[in-house]
Amino acid sequence: MLIDVVMPQLGESVVEGVVVKWLVEVGQAVAKDQPLLEISTDKVDAEIPSPAAGKVTQILVTPGETVPIREVLARMETDPAAAAPVEEVPEKWDEETEGFPGHMARASAPPIPVPPRIETSALPPSAHPAAARIRITPVVARMAAERGLDLSRIPGTGIDGRVTRKDVEAYLASGEARPAGPPKAVPAPVPKPTVVPPATGAGPAPKAAPPTTSGEDQVVPWTPIRKKIAEHMVRSKHTSPHVHIFAEVDMHKVAAARARSKKEGVNLTYLPFVIHAAAKALRETPVMNAIVTGESTVLKKDIHIAVAVDTEKGLLVPVLRHADRMSLSEISAAMDDFGARAKSGKISPDELSGGTFSITNPGIRGNLFGTPIINQPQVGILRLGQIVKRPVVIAANGEDSIVIRPMMYLCCAYDHRVIDGVAGNGFLYRVREILEAGDFF
Amino acid sequence: METVWLGEVAYREALDLQLSFLDRRAGRRIPDTLLLLTHPHVYTLGRAGDEANLLVSKETLASEGISVERVGRGGDITYHGPGQLVGYPIVRMDKPDVHKFVRSIESALMDSVRAFGVDARRIQGLTGVWVGERKIASIGVGIRKWVTYHGFALNVTTDLSRFKRINMCGLKGREATSIAEETGSTPPMEAVRDAVSAACSRRLEGFA
Numbered sequence: 001m002l003i004d005v006v007m008p009q010l011g012e013s014v015v016e017g018v019v020v021k022w023l024v025e026v027g028q029a030v031a032k033d034q035p036l037l038e039i040s041t042d043k044v045d046a047e048i049p050s051p052a053a054g055k056v057t058q059i060l061v062t063p064g065e066t067v068p069i070r071e072v073l074a075r076m077e078t079d080p081a082a083a084a085p086v087e088e089v090p091e092k093w094d095e096e097t098e099g100f101p102g103h104m105a106r107a108s109a110p111p112i113p114v115p116p117r118i119e120t121s122a123l124p125p126s127a128h129p130a131a132a133r134i135r136i137t138p139v140v141a142r143m144a145a146e147r148g149l150d151l152s153r154i155p156g157t158g159i160d161g162r163v164t165r166k167d168v169e170a171y172l173a174s175g176e177a178r179p180a181g182p183p184k185a186v187p188a189p190v191p192k193p194t195v196v197p198p199a200t201g202a203g204p205a206p207k208a209a210p211p212t213t214s215g216e217d218q219v220v221p222w223t224p225i226r227k228k229i230a231e232h233m234v235r236s237k238h239t240s241p242h243v244h245i246f247a248e249v250d251m252h253k254v255a256a257a258r259a260r261s262k263k264e265g266v267n268l269t270y271l272p273f274v275i276h277a278a279a280k281a282l283r284e285t286p287v288m289n290a291i292v293t294g295e296s297t298v299l300k301k302d303i304h305i306a307v308a309v310d311t312e313k314g315l316l317v318p319v320l321r322h323a324d325r326m327s328l329s330e331i332s333a334a335m336d337d338f339g340a341r342a343k344s345g346k347i348s349p350d351e352l353s354g355g356t357f358s359i360t361n362p363g364i365r366g367n368l369f370g371t372p373i374i375n376q377p378q379v380g381i382l383r384l385g386q387i388v389k390r391p392v393v394i395a396a397n398g399e400d401s402i403v404i405r406p407m408m409y410l411c412c413a414y415d416h417r418v419i420d421g422v423a424g425n426g427f428l429y430r431v432r433e434i435l436e437a438g439d440f441f
Numbered sequence: 442m443e444t445v446w447l448g449e450v451a452y453r454e455a456l457d458l459q460l461s462f463l464d465r466r467a468g469r470r471i472p473d474t475l476l477l478l479t480h481p482h483v484y485t486l487g488r489a490g491d492e493a494n495l496l497v498s499k500e501t502l503a504s505e506g507i508s509v510e511r512v513g514r515g516g517d518i519t520y521h522g523p524g525q526l527v528g529y530p531i532v533r534m535d536k537p538d539v540h541k542f543v544r545s546i547e548s549a550l551m552d553s554v555r556a557f558g559v560d561a562r563r564i565q566g567l568t569g570v571w572v573g574e575r576k577i578a579s580i581g582v583g584i585r586k587w588v589t590y591h592g593f594a595l596n597v598t599t600d601l602s603r604f605k606r607i608n609m610c611g612l613k614g615r616e617a618t619s620i621a622e623e624t625g626s627t628p629p630m631e632a633v634r635d636a637v638s639a640a641c642s643r644r645l646e647g648f649a
Contacts, residue, residue, distance in 0.1 A: 008537065009537075010539045010540075011538035011539050011540045011541055011542075012538060012540075012541065013540045013541075014538075014539060014540055020488070033586060035585065035586075041539060041540075044540075044542070044543060044581075044582045044583070044584065045488075045513075045514055045582070045583045045584065046537070046539065046584035047583075047584065047585045047586070049586055049587070283453065286457070299457075301454075301457040301461050
């Protein structure tokens with residue numbers, strides 16, 4: 001259904017507003033309530049949420065324009081199939097209003113919404129001959145869309161056979177409805193993708209002939225922890241489009257700081273410095289310190305960094321809570337403590353959950369660099385590379401010279417669904433800046 | 442409306458807190474809530490804010506440990522710091538009326554300062570609360586998911602010299618004032634806080 005996004009009335013005395021910025025582009029898929037644009041009026045800035053899930057088809061005003069209320073700002077094609085079931089039913093459904101909040105959207109042509117359709121299947125257009133005859137209100141259309149109902153299957157008891165809200169409720173109560181999921185519109189052959197990625201994880205290997213093993217080969221069945229790791233890795237790769245970016249970091253100031261603390265009797269590895277720098281950069285780049293739930297990104301207030309620890313039992317990732325509030329020596333002590341307890345298997349499950357970002361350090365044999373896999377449902381991870389002394393060119397007193405510096409490749413993977421290049425690159429660049437500035441105390 | 446007193450909170454941290462309250466309010470998991478707090482020294486620039494309105498260099502400020510933050514709100518530059526009561530009303534607006542909301546905040550603050558002997562007023566076209574031609578409280582509101590955030594800053598015993606380093610809200614030549622400046626006495630922050638809390642509960646009802 002094509003709908004208009006209109007300038008909302010922001011108050012009795014408000015007759016217009018200025019479009020400040022668009023937060024979406026034409027062609028972009030948007031979730032319901034996702035902010036579409038920012039408008040401003042008399043010291044009040046408001047984000048206008050999308051009235052429905054769908055795709056933006058047209059943007060009609062440019063930033064800086066002053067627009068009277070009710071004027072169309074954009075058009076969008078709603079996507080009933082994408083609409084998730086509502087978590088909670090708003091207190092009141094009003095048959096007379098158009099959507100929720102009432103002033104946000106008004107239906108434009110076609111006035112009668114067609115039942116939800118399955119996007120990928122090439123249904124013949126005549127598949128819904130009844131569609132045009134169904135008389136419904138927008139509220140009913142919305143209920144149907146949100147629950148994935150085919151309205152042609154719901155008997156209408158209203159005027160002229162109109163399907164009313166009560167009819168939909170009765171239909172839902174009758175148990176005939178299949179809430180969520182695409183509507184069972186027509187038993188037309190729906191083309192199935194030929195490759196079905198494992199939805200819930202790696203699971204058992206695809207059914208194939210058992211591998212031939214000679215007498216000297218060793219079959220190692222997966223331990224539960226190996227199985228969990230396998231499932232998580234596969235799920236992450238299928239869920240998040242990973243972008244990997246690299247920074248080359250001059251660690252000589254970190255090395256100097258380590259040497260200083262060693263004199264004071266504190267043994268620090270490189271890792272706490274990176275954790276410290278990452279925590280600082282995360283505070284400045286909230287979108288990197290986030291988790292994804294459904295079609296939303298939750299920007300986490302607290303910075304809890306999960307740090308990979310290699311143990312005999314496999315990889316464990318204890319979580320450093322409030323890493324941004326910890327000093328270097330506190331981080332170091334906490335890591336030592338985790339390391340010791342991980343080896344003896346005394347880490348509680350609570351300590352392994354709740355991370356908002358991850359750092360993995362493969363250690364001195366970690367090779368030059370690697371491309372880590374995001375720890376779901378987080379959106380970013382850092383991987384330390386091997387620290388190697390290399391000749392580098394630096395500019396000192398206006399002259400270039402070659403010096404020997406401990407250099408490290410730092411890789412950051414981010415979830416490109418959620419994080420754009422600017423934020424992702426800005427974050428890693430900042431981590432490098434902090435490490436190179438050498439100002440840790 | 443519930444009031445939460447947070448004490449001194451860094452600007453960014455307070456923004457994160459506001460957004461988490463905002464999310465919960467949008468999901469109807471909490472009632473309308475007024476966050477009351479103070480900030481450590483900070484200058485904030487709105488989205489359209491012009492750094493030229495900052496009259497001292499960032500380096501000078503940095504050397505004093507004062508940060509300049511660019512913020513996704515409307516309005517130009519302002520100052521927050523000790524002695525200033527900051528209020529962030531997290532109010533759900535099922536039927537938004539932003540002008541009424543801003544005017545209601547002004548009313549609440551005028552009520553509040555009157556209790557301490559300050560006769561404040563509005564100036565047409567200049568959002569905020571004024572004593573004569575001097576500004577005692579600034580207001581800037583944001584709305585996301587039909588819930589308000591950002592809010593107001595009321596000078597109680599604020600060090601007013603801090604405002605001399607900016608063109609306040611982008612307005613040249615306007616001066617800031619405070620309750621202490623106007624009355625010659627320094628009311629305790631707790632007393633002002635309670636007055637503002639009560640006035641906001643009265644004036645900011647009925648937007649949902």
